[in-house]
Amino acid sequence: MTADLPPGGLPLDELPTPALLIDRARMEANLTAVAGSIGAAGVALRPHFKTSKCLAVARRQLAHGAIGFTCATPAEVTLLQDAGVEDVLWAHQPVGPAKVAFAVRAMARGGLTVALDSTEAAEPLSEAAAGAGVTVPFVLEVDTGLHRAGVDPDRAVRTAAALTALPALEMRGVLTHEGHLAAHGSDRAGLEAAGALAGRTLVQIAKALRAEGHECPLVSVGSTPGATSAPFAEGVTEARPGTYVYFDANQVGLGSAQIDQCAQTVLTRVVSAQRPGTVIVDAGIKAMSSDSIATAGTLGIVCDAAGAPLDGLAFTGGNEEHGYITGPGTSGLRVGDPLRIVPNHACGTTNMWSALHFVDGDRAVERHPIEARH
Structure with a gap:
């Protein structure tokens, strides 16, 4: 970890490498654009906190109108509750004695909603909450195509009846994560159609639940690839994108962003150039995300020290502390040369780091902790 930055910041050339950088102007532009489009549709914005795990970033999202946050882990829930965030959605099943006990304690603090998709997951939580005298607000998670967690749509009404x-x-509504949109790759039209269908499917389920007498004020969709489609289905009330705050190489491949919108980079240096066609940098897999589902197909997009992509270079692999940059462009690289890598997956990269640097131009101007990591 680097020391606190001096007044006025530090030139990037003086930062120890590797280092995690956030281009503040790009981040602010991303926050403004997505908050504006979602808000114009009359849909609430509840970003996923796992992308940043950083309270300084979360405060900027709140300043741009976010109503609260989505979380994946108890540690994220605790961090946000301790920071005074009053509306948190834990979009994960609280299964097992430790998570059930945590959920009941967090419920007692107020402002928390959990996701459920079965009575098997719900019964221990119900018993513990009843014993503690607290009520658990929940959303019914629905599978609209990802085939991860979530009840099949044709079982939603029956499952809701059993849970309530x-x-x-106490049921608050329905939720889906349309993560299956990434399977469309560069077929943006197909991706948009699938996102719109996911939104419409969730709205139809909410209507069916209301027809059976269930309260269902919350109809919540969530993904960055789907942020231009799913939230705009009439009847959706909430959107939960996460990666949009930084974007990444995966989102560039999916057509969700352009490279000049990517705010997160890893600063690295060439440390060895012994073999033609390959150079070694000091950012390995412990500095990057090796998410195998990323459309980028590599560990990230190689850029120059100013963040502009470079031709003829590919980040093709890595060991723990060494990264392999290959291609004809390596002939122009020398030991000591700085590079910046746009990671293939921003969220996974974040979890590898304990701190980030906000960057203005060629200077690191603020350093902030990344917390609630596994």
Whole structure:
């Protein structure tokens, strides 16, 4: 970890490498654009906190109108509750004694909603909450195509009836994560159509639940690839994109962003150039995300020290502390040369780091902790 930055910041050339950088102007532009488009549709914005795990970034999202946050882990929930965020959605099943006990404690603080998709997951939570005298607001998670967590649409009404029959549980609405949109790759038209369908499917389920007498004020969709489609289905009330705050190489490949919108980079240096066609940098897999689902197909997009992409270079692999840059462009690289890598997956990269640097131009101007990591 680097020391606190001096007044006025530090030139990037003086930062120890590797270092995690956030271009503040790009981040602000991303926040403004997505908050504006989602807000214009009358849909609330609840970003996923896992992308940044940084309270300084979260405060900027709140300043741009976010109503609260989505979380994946108890540590994220705790960090946000301790920071005074009053509306948190834990979009993960609280299964197992430790998570059930945590959920009940966090419920007692107020402002928390959990996701459920089965009575098997809900019954221990219901019993513990009833014993503690607290009510658990929940959303029914629905599978609109990802085939991860979530009840099949044709079982949603039946599952909701079983969940609401349990003591101490109170349904707030329905939720989906349309992560399956990434399977469309560069077919943006197909991706947009699938996102719109996911939104419409969730709205139809909410209508069916209301027809059976269930309260269903919350109809929540969530993904960055789907942020231009799913939230705009009439009847959706909330959007939960995460990666939009930084974007990444995966989102560039999906057509969700252009490279000049990517705010997160890893600053690295060439440390060895012993073999033609390959140079070694000091950012390995412990500095990057090796997410195998990324459309980028590499560990990231190689850029120059100013963040502009370079032709003829590919980040093709890495060991723990060494990265392999290959291609004809390596002939122009020398030991000591700085590079910046746009990671293939911003969220996974974030979890590798304990701190980030906000960057203005060629200077690191603020350093902030990344917390609630695994």
